[in-house]
Amino acid sequence: MRFHRAIAAVPALLALIVLSCDWGWTPRLKVRAATGAVTRAVTTQEPVAARQKDAAGDRTLTWSHDIAGILYKNCATCHHPGGAGPFSLLTYADARRWGPQLVAVTQSRFMPPWLPEPGYGNFADVRRLGDRDRALIKQWVAEMMPEGDAAAAPAAPHFEGSWVLGKPDIVLKFPRSFTVSAGGTDVFWNFILPYPLAQTHSIRGMEIRPGSPQVVHHANIAIDRLASMRRKLGDRWQDGVGGMDLYIDAGNSFDPDSHFLFWKPDTPALIEPEDMPWRLDPGNDLILNMHLKPSGKPETMDGEVGLYFASKPATKQPILVSLDRDDALDIPAGDAHFVVEDSLMLPVDVEALGVYPHAHYLGHDLEGWAILPSGEKKWLVWIRNWDIDRQSIYRYEEPVFLPRGTVLYMRYTYDNSEANPHNPHVPPVRVRAGNRSEDEMAHLWVQLLPVHVAGNGPDPRLQIEEAWMRDRLRKTPNDAICLYNLAAALAGEKKYVEASVDFEELLKQSPRDERTLTALGAAQDGEGDWQAAIDTFRHALAWDAPACDARFDLAEVELRHDQAAAAEADFRTALSECHENAETHAGLGAALQAQSQPSAAEAEFRKSLELAPDNLTSLFGLAQIKMDAGENDAAIELLHEATDADPGSADAHMQLARAYGQKGDLQNALAELRAAERLRPEDAAIHSALSQVLAGQGNLQDATEEQRAALKLAENDPDGWNNLGALEARSGRLAAARVDFEHALQLDPANAEAKANLARLAAQTAKPN
């Protein structure tokens, strides 16, 4: 069954810009990769101590000795020919040309762009210029900007016009060029870039080349799993659509867009940590939400996005959550001190990896902090002079550990007076929440990575989601999306009864909503009421539109409940009416396999694997076909692909152990079962299988221990008691064996094996020795 915990429209996370967006938690890595040349160049400059002496005024400062290094390190990433900065700062002549402006912008701290207050969150890639460097620039300009010995200047950094990360694995181009008009207000525009491949890929890096870097202020990137914006825009999708914040339908599976995909001109390449790539599936769209600034002449953008594939999927799954008080934003005209606050208690241990504060033009003072259960206060971020033009993601230098019970807080202050120069309205007007730039927003997004995760517990992201949605519903009780997301999180946590109640509540408002019906069916199936689930799925299919998820889930339930022919028919309908995907081919393959049609099944499994080479259902199904044909080595090869594709899948290791076992290679079978055991130590079936393999190796003592362990976890398993009895008997403990066989028969009076074993035991004990 598709993991039906569907998160529906997560408000943009996008919010990402609301679009959901950008990096993993080693931003350092990203920036270094993007600016390696700069880093190297700067290390050649004079030691800081020497410069400090000069700043005290002991001698005349020079560009080559004192200033070039500062500019190369702090400015040149954007300010180089062809870069995003409006002018270059690579040469002495450049520095001299812009000297007075350098003083003005560094004294005001407009440049380099960095909003957070130092000491309120320990961030990576801090761009704030040190006081010593600011003083040096000021003094040098005051002293008429001498060059000094040009030959002694540090080497200027080198910037290639090509991709910073090398040739991308795939380049997505803007569907249509876009022209920013010469003047007027800033433009917030969303471009849709469909992901054209038929295979899923994990993305380890992304680089954006907007074509006209000087007009692009920043971009948030959202993944639209369902191409929902493209569908909504119809034949106008290639033009994109305006808007500062986006709401994207997040689809039906619990798949939070967990990365800050945020681009700004000084960090063109986003590199994810090795264990945290993000995923693109066939049919997904990337949405670039761009802040564009008119330059004075029409600028045509013909951008492109380069993607770099990872060899392995993510093994760490962060989640983005937001504190959010859009509901409380109703700012009177002229109010210079309008405050909103929010808080959220964390239900699990996490590490905070980064933050993204977001408001529009009236936001003024933005604070975020955490209070730990110990009472300790940890600052998440403080921006005392918010400026949307310089908004950014901020990643922590080191992950910030926040134990369960920590409360996250935000406190945002807005200035809707005429004295706020950013105020879009003069005179001021009443302002509420909205996605236009002249509306407001109050979001503090935090990227959280759950830690101390128990191997067999619920996905901690679901617990976070549940807490988050409950919190939102307290603020906005009638928010159907939040209620849906809450119910979906509950279903994901296997709290099916609670989930069903919420889904049914939603159906009172929208009785024909296919998504809710499908999710309710999945929850009913989870409760064990699969007949009700089938009825609910059929209800969802009763209208004209192809209810693809309901059709898939119906087929899947049918397959699991011995209705393979019906399942086959529904999977075929899903393939004809809906988007072709690997899961549906895999399901059809399984339905055919269940009807003893191995060659037709194999064809479907292979189609599935063409679309998603790591589809486990298909790998397992194909391996079973091979095992049935006695081709154990082929099966083993396929199942190794499965364990490589998903090393965290205990099922894959168990299937591989089966294949080794069938081949007679008990040593490898044992190793695979031990791997499965590490992943699911509380799984009785794994212990039982271990017992069988150990017994096959003649290790009766360990085999007995494993079988006992299995029965501790599943004490009502008659076969398990029978097997334990057999082991006891082989070990010569006949009395214990008898008790076990009788226990098996107590649980299942018709158990033939136990009956036979008991009879054999009776015969054996009756014989004189």
Next chain:
Amino acid sequence: MYNRLLRSAVLVTVALTFARFGAAQKLGLDLHGRAVTELGGPSIRFVVLIFAASDCPISNRYVPEIARLNREFAPRGVRIWWVFPNADDAAGRVEQHNRDFAINEDTVLDPEQNLVRLAHATITPEAAVFAVHGGALDEIYRGRIDDRYLSIGQERPQPSHHDLEAALDAALAGQAVPHAAGPPVGCSVVFLGQ
């Protein structure tokens, strides 16, 4: 000297400059290297100089606004000039710049910075308005074009006060010309010898 390089932090008090030029005195150069000796012309009542630099982003962002003002005021006896005072802005570069930005207004290079001195300009972009009295130019306004920029990095989404436009309206109506309500913001003029 250093202070002159920075934008003035106080309101500019308009100095009433009364300058008289001889009939053929060279004021600047056109894009073909020919001397510009006449800023006014028949039926021109007011001359506006917009000091600019081709490499100054704030100056460039005002191109559409100046085009708008030109459309509005040219029919009313106002002649607007782009003035490029920096040494780097030679004819070829400015010509290319004007093509890139579709600038159609009159353009004059000011390599000797005669016009900078005449207007007392320090910043690009900065406007100076002169009333034309025969051969004499009488500076009646100098300062910012509007209040979009409060400082470099402090920018309104759109201007709330159009200082230059208000000055021209007042001048054309024969009323007292209001002073700029704030300093010009942009890039320093690169003064000769700097």
